[in-house]
Amino acid sequence: MKVLAAMSGGVDSAVAAARAAEAGHEVVGVHMALSKNRDQRRTGSRGCCTVEDASDARRAADRIGIPYYVWDLSDDFHDLVVEDFLTEYAAGRTPNPCVRCNERIKFASLLERATLLGFDAVCTGHYASIRSEGPGGAPSLHRSRNDAKDQSYVLAVMGPEAVGRSLFPLGDFEDKQAVRAEARARGLGVSTKPDSYDICFIADGDTRGFLERSLGEAPGEVVDPDGTVLATHTGTHGYTIGQRKGLGIQHPAPDGRPRYVVDIDPARRQVVVGASELLSTRELHATDVISFEELTEGRPVHAQIRAHGEAVPAVIQQVPAPDAPGSLLQVRLDTPVRGVAPGQTLVLYDGDRVLAAATLERRA
Known part of the structure; x- marks a missing residue:
């Protein structure tokens, strides 16, 4: 296959690209420049997609022996992720910008450009697995073997069509040290590079300050x-x-x-x-449902509302009406959870397999 490898400049995407090339795919590396500030610098482990990251990605691509390009997606990122983040907070909601970035940039803008250029699939360094059930079965999204790094939650919004055109070569790694060890064995200089964390467009980690400066x-x-x-x-x-x-x-x-x-x-x-008890709920209401298969009322599932939160046993009480925008998906949890906020992402699982993603609207 002709594969476009998204290379952030970190160890995960570098190893993923190397594995895709080793598997015999025709791989081209691309770094997404997401910041409008061309002089942005990395602050320790904070932030990503900086000038340094672009250079690290280029060196990794050279080592792997694949072509490499930088694509400016800063306008898309600002309009579809940063502005959404600000709008949601202004409305009293709690968005997850990593979910939006995966949905709207990495598996929408990037995949659209890849398709126009004739690529068959996009490869990333996310920790998740794609499997097909039975001969000719549709590909489905599953958790990574590395529970601590699993990213199926933030990927669930990509939907089944994008899953069918994606590669996640890191899904079978049991821990991050194994990824770093493979990077060292391959001679990739990013093997010891620290992970990025927090919100990438708030490099100093001061979310409240960013919101105050942006919203007044x-x-x-x-x-x-x-x-x-x-x-x-x-x-x-x-x-x-x-x-x-x-x-x-x-x-x-x-x-x-x-x-x-x-x-x-x-x-x-x-x-x-x-008081704290006012934060607890067993009823979740969500809209904007993205399903990987048909949902049915009464079906037992596991529900997760945070990227690294626990998936709680639950039952689907109501499924959205067909062709009815805004209709609700309702889920009842076996045990209460705390701190449910409008704007968060709800992901439903059957074991380690993703069933659906939706946006939480309110709690009962």
């Missing part, structure tokens, strides 16, 4: 569930469901227990805080 101030009140004003704030976008610290409350609750953000109302400019 919109002062309002911090209240308890009865509406009693406890403090003031400079913008609801500085808060997330489940947050405990930085609430600005100067006196303890009457019962002495900690308070948490339990609701955010941007229209009224209110942040509602309350």
